[in-house]
Amino acid sequence: MRGLLFLQKLKCSFKNEKKMINLAETKKFLPQFRPALNHDGTRAPNLITVVLQDNPNGAVLYAAAMDKPALALTLKTMRVHLYSRTAKSVRRKGETSGDELAVIDVLVNCNQDCLLIKVRKQGKNGGCCHTQVQPENPQSPHRPTCFYRIVSRIVGKKTEYFLSFL
Template structure:
């Protein structure tokens, strides 16, 4: 399928990279906050679609994991979107538990702003 055909199709054909991964941006469905970014392999993508709970593939641990399996900070899938060339996911979620996406206990993993002289806390 050509790129222009891929832009128009309604057939789901996720384009996993050479490592078998697809990028996933996780966004709070209620307020639009980008909560985190991670990767999925085909199994994580399938489990997410089947269960309605976010699953990822850990590149550092080389294993599948469900968000919140140890912390209790799970995400319920509200909407799952794929970009025009089907190589990136945007998943809108309802955070459960305390509502913290980040392992630091923050709502979002994106809490530092890059400045010319370093980083500044923003959230």
């Protein structure tokens, strides 16, 4: 509910103002979108990094990116919309899987170049990642977070790194 009140009071301005503003101290919401590339190396629209966090338990679900239209849609609908660097378009989270993310709060960092969006999972499976728990089974649910592997290392003559499933 606090997030809804926050967003109702929020007057978004995506235009950079001509005068220099201390982004860390201003009360103006001035998200800083930066040049980026799509996964195939082509130029993407300017993007802002977004971290999605499960509101009830604080788990980080995944990191993604938004362009200006995705952020505007997210704030308007209170549903997460992201820029897909693979599809090169804005997508509503859960559009195909049915596992939507409802916005609870939107926080911005000191430089206004990264957003933390606290969300509540809504949907049939409670999934979040596009990958499945059992990839070989098409009926398998989607993973609850995109962070399901840990970087491990073997120290010997040459240190090696590998991924272990949690």
